[in-house]
Amino acid sequence: MTEPDAYTSPRFQRYKPAPEAGIRLVCLPHAGGAAPFYLEFARTLHPDVDVLAVQYPGRQELWREPVIESLTELADRVAAELVPWCDRPVALFGHSLGALLGYEVARRLADAGRPAAALFASGRRAPSVRRPEIAHLLNDRDLVRELAALGGTDPRVLEDEEVLRLTLPVVRADYRAVDSYRYEPGPPLDCPVTVLTGRDDPQVRPQEAEAWRGHAGGEFEVVTFSGGHFFLVEHSRAVTELVAARLAALSGADR
Secondary structure, eight states: OOOOOOOOOHHHHHHHHTTTTTTTEEEEOOOTTOGGGGGHHHHHHOOOOEEEEETTTTGGGGGSSOOOOHHHHHHHHHHHHHHHTSSSSSSEETTTTHHHHHHHHHHHHHHOOOOSEEEEESSSSOOOOOOOOOOGOHHHHHHHHHHHHHOOOHHHHHHHHHHHHHHHHHHHHHHHHHHHHHOOOOOSSOOOOEEEEEETTTOOOOOHGGGGGBBBSEEEEEESSSSSSHHHTTHHHHHHHHHHHHHHHHHHHHH
C-alpha cells in the first residue's frame, strides 16, 4: 500500500507507522487530553493497525493554535484533514469528549462518501442524551478536584502550579465544547458501533450507554468494564485486545 499524497497535517500523530496495515484507527482524546494518551495503543496494535492519534488545538505541537470551544467546528476540521488518510478503511476510537467527536467525525466522513469502518465510543453517554455539565464553570481549585476525582490525569500535573496555569484553560475550553454541544438528528451510522463503559463511571449510566443503539445502523454492542471514568487505563490490555479483535474481523471481511 502507498502512503497518502498529502501528509501535511500536524493534527495526526503517528507513533508507530504501519503503512502496510489493512486498516487505520483514528484515536480521539478526552477533554484536556492529548495525542500521547494513545501511544500504548499504537505500540500494541502495530503492525496490524495503523494508528493515528489526533492532536487538538492549544496543546503540545499545536500550542500556538487557539483552542476550539465548538465540538462541531473541531469535527469539521478533523474530518476534512482525515480524508487523505481514507485510502483504506478507517475506524474511530474516542474516549469521553473524543467519543462525541468521533461520532461527529463519522457523520462527516459519511457525508463525504468515506464512511467509517467502525466507531468505538468509550466513556460517554449517547449524543442524543443530554445532561448539563458545569465543570468549565468551576473555580480552579474545584476544577482540579474534579480532574482528580475522575482519574486519568497524572497527579504530578495536578500538583504543579506552573503546569496547571497552562493546562486549566485548555481543560475549560474542552469542557465548554462538550457542554455547548447539541445533537442534531440524522441517519444512524452505517458501521458497527462498540460502546465501552466503566461500571462505576458517574458520567455514564447503563441506559445512557445503551442509548447509543439509536445512533447505530449496523452491529451494536455495549462492553462494560469494572472501574470508573478512566476504566480504559486500568484495563488497557483488555480494551486493546477487544479493539484488535474487532478490527481484525473487519479487515478479514474486507479481503
